[in-house]
Amino acid sequence: MPTEPAYPTINADSSGVTGRSPRSRGTLFRAREAMTTGALVACGGFSILITIAIVAVLLVEAARFFEFDQITLVDYLTGTTWNPLLGGEDFGMWPLVSGTIMVTLIASAVALPLGLITAVYLSEYAHPRIRATVKPVLEVLAGIPTVVYGFFALTIISPYFLQGVASIFTSGPDENVFDLYNSTAAGIAVGIMCLPTVVSLSEDALRAVPRSLREGAHGLGATKFDVSVRVVVPAALSGVIAAFLLAIARAVGETMIVALAAGGAAQLALDPTEGSQTMTAYIVQIFLGDATFGSVEYHSSYAIAATLFIMTLALTILGNIVLRKFREAYD
């Protein structure tokens, strides 16, 4: 502004910089500063409040579950039948936990190798132009709502992809190896959902490995494969493992895909061609059926949610610890 002096003046208006020290300003100003600071601290405190609410609500409501006569903590932790509806009295968590583990294993088998290889390719091999194409595709995959993946699992993966693959290995086309609702279809869809997480976190870790390591290896006559697999991936291992753990945590907590595609029978899941109920799908089933407040089923969902919370929290914390503690610093 040409008409104004280029330096701050003593008589600058209140919105300008006055040059006086903060201490010499009026009480009103200091009160406003204190209030703003207080608001910021309160914002920070709110996230603590959420954490406390999660822990407290899950603990209290799950504790009410164990107050029912027919339920003991030991049965819950060791039982192998889960049959809470229609007056059933079996409350062993393993059928639901095994369902979750089954889906998570299948998802990991899809997402972890595919994700790591894609990340290695994008970070070490790919031409910038290919990177610029693949990255947005992965971002789009990450942005698709999970209910859409559930739809995809139920209408495409299960009836066409899985049955198609199965019909190659079986005698006739009429034979249905896979049930319509099965863990494999749900697991594959969960894996696709986790793929962008694995790729983007691992790629960040791989790209953080300094160029000098790569140049050194190349200088010693290594091929690109040697550099990637024997130098870059080991150097970025902590980041890659953290990416894996965070992706697995997402797979464990995934709800809508398994609610749509994995079926609703809580059984000790050992057969990936059959349906199984996961912990999240059970909670959905309870709240779809208008669970009466205070009933055993209502409180059982909180116990299951508490178990789920502990599982995912452990994975997340482990992932963050791996990321922080085992990071190799190259400076």
Add this chain to the structure above:
Amino acid sequence: MPTNTTHQAKPARRRAAVNRVFLLACLTVTSLSVLILAVLLSAVFFQGTRSLFGFQFLIVPTTENVTSITLNEQRRRVEFRYADGAPEAPDDGIAFVLAPIAANLDNATIQRDGPKAFLDLPSSDQRILVGNDGNAFQRISTVGGFDPGQITRFITGSASNQPSETGFFYPLVGSIWLLVVCAAVAIPLGVGTAIFLEEYRPKSRPIRILHAIVQTNIRNLAGVPSIVYGLIGLTVFARVFGLFGSPGQFTEFEAITTNDGQQIIGNVVEDRAQRTYEITTDFFGSIQFATDDLPLQTPLNLGESTPVTGSIDLDENFRFVITTDQLGTLTLDAALATDLDQDALFEDPFQPRDITDGRLTFVGAGELIVQTPDRGIVTIDKANIDDPRLQRDGYLVRNHRYTLRHGANVTIEAPGNTESLTLDTRRTINGDAVRLDGGNISLIDRTPEGPTTWTFTTDAVESYRPTRRVQIGDEDSLFFVTLPLGTSVLAGGLTLMLVILPVVIIASQESLRSVPNSLREGSLALGSTRLQMVFRMTLPAAVPGILTGSILSMSRAIGEAAPILIIGGAGFVTFAPHNLTSEFAAMPLQIYSWTAMANREFRLVAASGIIVLLAVLFVFNATAVIIRQKLQKPLS
């Protein structure tokens, strides 16, 4: 690698081959992710567009001997008529049937019956077309399998249990409501927390500890499954820890205010919409009659009257036949006459009389039969209410309080104990549910030991007072809130806020971190306080990044189904929200319900819903990208 002897021993050619194989594997795997996206999108679009634009063709083989192809009036049967004595010649022409997907032509079969053949369609629709492409006939009409109107119908249509008629309007509007609530809370809170974490340097020890805990805590919060947030939202927002009663505990009543200021609380069990008129004759007195099709030029308002001239006659069946210029001819049962002049009737009843000074008056607008928790069945004349629709008031009752008369007979049914007694004094009792059975009222009080039921007759009630649920704000206003929040937009939006808050915080932190330190140092050097520095320098510089991050997290919120499913939004909601207390439908939930329905045709509708949802997400993401590119200026 000199240290690795085995490796060194491998010939260079083999290592190069491994390298090439690995590159090939990489390319395959990477293109697989692109392929998956392509398959996913095309699967959704293939299925979704079929019902969004959707028509299907059925090609029917015909012969030249077919003389006509017609669709019957119910649009359920296609008739092929053959020439007399036509042999079943080889097919040399084709007819086609064009119908919406819902008509499900897969199951349609042709039955030959003499000179005719039928094609029965499983469902009827206004949009079924029949034509033929053979030599003998002209095409009736051609529609290219595309109906742009269907998109509008789908997006603006309301919910229906017919796949071809159902629409996506309420979920669309519901999602927007949820998003507004969610954004209004999550963005200020998230940005505030990010500033606290990135820019604020705490001096006092407790706040320093808080700072450190929040810093590590955010990433853990981001890893909590959304369904757990759903349960937290249910307990904290929808039920408010049960402090204000549980949502299921409420009884829904209407409160009807009459013209004299009386309030009648209860459920309308019958709404008699009849309009009642009274005609005054010179001879027989006045006769009331109820009719909806009175041929009046200008309808009367309540209490108004108009002069009537004409004639009145009594026929052998004791029915009045009134013929007037204004009404035409009306035949009325003589028993309906209210103010009948008995003398005149006996004088010479069966002789026609002229009406010279008659009047037609509008005396009543029907009745409301209301089942009340205090007076049993009450009939309210609609004439006593200014406008029945406006005077009704939704009323959610949490607690019922009765004052019973001295001398009333009461039966008390407690777990393991039933007694009948006559009250020797006036008594006030409370309970949380009421059951009505004719003139008897049962008040149910849920005590920890079990339900206690008080049963008494309506005569015993001296006064009755319902306790409404806690309400904040005016009922007509947008910000009307009741406690507990229940299955409301507010509870759903706040629950979504919990889910995306960590995402907003992390995104805002990152964009604050990317503001170069020179800006901060310059501001501080000119004498500003830390807060002035934040709000005048750092925050404005970080706004594009924060905005982008917020929009992206909102697009995550719009697709989240699990948490709001727990809050209870998966019901069949047939209205759009009108305030923060309204129930809601949401796009991802509606897609879930359609996909999970037993009727497979709804899967195609679900695919259409997904297309709309993805289109909304695309708009969000495109906005974020544009903001990122247009507003972000180089800062260093």
